[in-house]
Amino acid sequence: MGSNPNGITMRGRIFLLMFLFCSVVSAQEYNGLTGLMHVPSAETEAEGSFRANLMFLHREFMPPQMPEKSTFNYGFGLTAWRWIEMSYCSTLLWMYPGDGRQKKGYYNEDRRVNVKVMPLYEGRWWPAIAVGMDDIGRFKRIKTGRNGNNYFQNIYIVGSKHFDISGWELGAHMAYRYYPSNKNSGRSGPVGGLSLRPAFYRPLRLVTEWDGSGVNVATDVLLWRHLFLQAALVHGTGFTGGISYHYTIPH
Numbered sequence: 001m002g003s004n005p006n007g008i009t010m011r012g013r014i015f016l017l018m019f020l021f022c023s024v025v026s027a028q029e030y031n032g033l034t035g036l037m038h039v040p041s042a043e044t045e046a047e048g049s050f051r052a053n054l055m056f057l058h059r060e061f062m063p064p065q066m067p068e069k070s071t072f073n074y075g076f077g078l079t080a081w082r083w084i085e086m087s088y089c090s091t092l093l094w095m096y097p098g099d100g101r102q103k104k105g106y107y108n109e110d111r112r113v114n115v116k117v118m119p120l121y122e123g124r125w126w127p128a129i130a131v132g133m134d135d136i137g138r139f140k141r142i143k144t145g146r147n148g149n150n151y152f153q154n155i156y157i158v159g160s161k162h163f164d165i166s167g168w169e170l171g172a173h174m175a176y177r178y179y180p181s182n183k184n185s186g187r188s189g190p191v192g193g194l195s196l197r198p199a200f201y202r203p204l205r206l207v208t209e210w211d212g213s214g215v216n217v218a219t220d221v222l223l224w225r226h227l228f229l230q231a232a233l234v235h236g237t238g239f240t241g242g243i244s245y246h247y248t249i250p251h
Contacts, residue, residue: 032087055242167199
């Protein structure tokens with residue numbers, strides 16, 4: 001066989017294509033921050049990184065109090081410095097229009113700002129630690145889920161530790177989350193997952209996680225340093241996935 005400038009064998013290419021088209025694919029791109037899929041991680045992009053994404057969200061992925069139909073999500077993320085990430089995202093809502101006299105459609109949006117801060121970077125003997133909040137703003141207990149649009153609002157603390165296994169990178173991630181709406185109480189509490197980057201192609205990542213109410217499996221890949229493709233199988237039920245553009249300001 002001829003030389004391969006990327007160091008990827010034919011078997012590796014076949015393996016990559018199988019995961020891109022036949023398996024599952026994702027990260028926490030649905031809210032514009034780095035992470036696993038639904039579960040956060042104590043990781044950030046490189047300093048000066050920008051992301052813009054568009055995703056399809058299966059109904060099983062969304063909070064229980066949201067409208068009953070699968071939907072779409074778009075957003076922007078920024079890692080201004082290594083220790084902080086911020087994002088803005090919006091999820092389309094399937095509902096009746098204001099006058100209630102037309103058919104249901106995507107007539108409204110749930111808009112939110114998210115932030116994650118890393119007070120401790122990963123070391124040889126200790127994990128990275130991050131704290132964050134999705135849908136920042138007034139934070140109060142909501143018993144009915146009807147007194148506000150805090151569909152995704154939660155606060156969390158998460159730790160991540162990575163291990164090198166013969167060139168493969170294994171990441172272990174554990175988090176504790178709290179949702180103020182009791183409609184989301186099933187996802188409050190401990191969550192976590194594993195990530196794996198193969199030695200033959202590090203831009204590819206495989207993910208499995210427990211999001212508090214079910215198991216998700218996922219993978220994502222960054223192509224040509226900018227194009228990020230993702231997809232996932234949520235609770236063994238439905239597909240969630242999307243595409244985003246990544247850009248890092250040269251230093």
